[in-house]
Amino acid sequence: MDIYDTLLRWAADQGIELHGISPQQIAGRGIGLVATRPLQKSSTLLTVPTSCLRTLNTVPYRIRQPFPKDAPVHGVLAASLALDALAPNPHFTAWNAVVPSRASLLSSLPIAWPSALLPFLPQPALDLLAKQSANFARDWALFQAHPLFPRAGVTPSITRIDYLYHWLLVNTRTFYHDLSWSTSTRLPAGDRMALQPVADLFNHADAGCGVAFDEEQFIISADRDYDEGEELFISYGAHGNDFLLVEYGFVLERNRWDEVELDEVLLPELTKRQKGLLEEKGFLGNYVLDAETECFRTQVAVRLLSMPLVRDWERFVDEEEEGSEEVQRRADRILVGILRTFLDKVWAVKAELEEVTTGEEGQREMLMNRWRQIEGLLEATIRRLEIK
Numbered sequence: 001m002d003i004y005d006t007l008l009r010w011a012a013d014q015g016i017e018l019h020g021i022s023p024q025q026i027a028g029r030g031i032g033l034v035a036t037r038p039l040q041k042s043s044t045l046l047t048v049p050t051s052c053l054r055t056l057n058t059v060p061y062r063i064r065q066p067f068p069k070d071a072p073v074h075g076v077l078a079a080s081l082a083l084d085a086l087a088p089n090p091h092f093t094a095w096n097a098v099v100p101s102r103a104s105l106l107s108s109l110p111i112a113w114p115s116a117l118l119p120f121l122p123q124p125a126l127d128l129l130a131k132q133s134a135n136f137a138r139d140w141a142l143f144q145a146h147p148l149f150p151r152a153g154v155t156p157s158i159t160r161i162d163y164l165y166h167w168l169l170v171n172t173r174t175f176y177h178d179l180s181w182s183t184s185t186r187l188p189a190g191d192r193m194a195l196q197p198v199a200d201l202f203n204h205a206d207a208g209c210g211v212a213f214d215e216e217q218f219i220i221s222a223d224r225d226y227d228e229g230e231e232l233f234i235s236y237g238a239h240g241n242d243f244l245l246v247e248y249g250f251v252l253e254r255n256r257w258d259e260v261e262l263d264e265v266l267l268p269e270l271t272k273r274q275k276g277l278l279e280e281k282g283f284l285g286n287y288v289l290d291a292e293t294e295c296f297r298t299q300v301a302v303r304l305l306s307m308p309l310v311r312d313w314e315r316f317v318d319e320e321e322e323g324s325e326e327v328q329r330r331a332d333r334i335l336v337g338i339l340r341t342f343l344d345k346v347w348a349v350k351a352e353l354e355e356v357t358t359g360e361e362g363q364r365e366m367l368m369n370r371w372r373q374i375e376g377l378l379e380a381t382i383r384r385l386e387i388k
C-alpha cells in the first residue's frame, strides 16, 4: 500500500470524506488533489470534521501552558510539531508521511536560502522576508525558553533548522479557522490557524474551489465543472507573486493579483518638497502596477512630476479633475521613462544572476523567473502607455 492509500484509509477512519478527488504527485507542485471522475460545479469535494484539526486547542497543556498568554499560535503549533517529532505519535503517521520533506521545504523557501541569493529578491519580497525572519526569531526565542525545550547537550535535541522546518510547515499549510465558539478569548486574526489533513494537499491558484467551515467541519466545494484528471485548486488569498515566493516558495505563471512595486524607481525622482506634498495628502510611497493599470497612488505621484503648477495637481488629487490630453500625455511619458529605468535595473539583476553559482539551480531559476515576470509587466505597461 502506498502513502496515499494509507492516508485515505486513515482519513476515512477519522470521518474525512473525499468525493471524486484523490491525492497525486504533480510535476513542480509536490502533491495535489485531482478529479477521479467528472465533477459538477458546487458539488462537495471534501469534508474534514473539526475533530481532525490541529489547533491551539489540541496542543497538549504541558506544551501550551508555559508559553506566554500572547505567544503567537504559529510558534506554539510549530513547537508542538517539533516536540512530537522527537517521539512521533502513531496517530499522525499517515498524515506525516505526505508532508514535504525537510530538504524540499527548506530548499523552496527564501528564509532558508543561502544569504548570497537574498539580494536577488525583488524589494517587496525582501521587505516581507525581513518581517517573516523577525517573526521566526521571536518564536524561536520563546521556544528556547520553554521548559520542554531540550537543554544543551541533551539528545535528541532540536536545532534551529529542525524548528524552522516545523515553523514553515505551519506557515505553508494552515487554514484560517475561528475557534471563538470553543474558547473564551477571541484570538487575533493572525492567530486563527488550523492544520487539517487532506485539505492541506490542495495547491493554490489565483481563483479556486470554495472553502468554508462551521463548528462541525471544513467543506471544500467545486467552483466550476471539472473533467476527470484535472487538478483542483483553492486560493490561499489574493496574493502577488512576491508574497507567494516568500510565504509559500513558488510563483504562479498566471496570477491576476500579481503586481510590481515602483517605489525604488519612483521615489528617487521626487524632490523633498514633492515628497512633502505627497505625504500631506497621504500619497507617499506604495506605488504599484499590475497587468491592467498603474494604481491611483502612482498616477498622483507622476502627475506631480508632470504638472508645473501645484494647484493643478491638487485639483487632480482632490477633485479627480483629469486635465487636458496634453497633461495626460506628459504624465504618461514621465511614467514610461521611470519604467525604462526600472527595466534597466531588471536587466542588470538578470545578467548578474546568470553568473551566480551559489544556492541550488531551482532557487536561481525561481528568482530568474520572478524577474522575467517583472520584466514582462513593465514591458506590457510601456507598450500600453506608448500606444495610448
Ligand SMILES: C[S@@+](CC[C@H](N)C(=O)[O-])C[C@H]1O[C@@H](n2cnc3c(N)ncnc32)[C@H](O)[C@@H]1O
Binding pocket: 028, 029, 030, 031, 032, 098, 099, 100, 108, 172, 173, 200, 201, 202, 203, 204, 205, 247, 248, 249, 250, 251, 252
Ligand atoms: C498547502 S501545501 C499544498 C500541498 C503541497 N503541494 C504538498 O505537496 O504537500 C502548500 C505548498 O504547496 C506548494 N504549492 C501550492 N500551490 C502551488 C502552485 N500553484 N505551484 C507550485 N507549488 C505550489 C508550495 O510548496 C506550497 O508551499
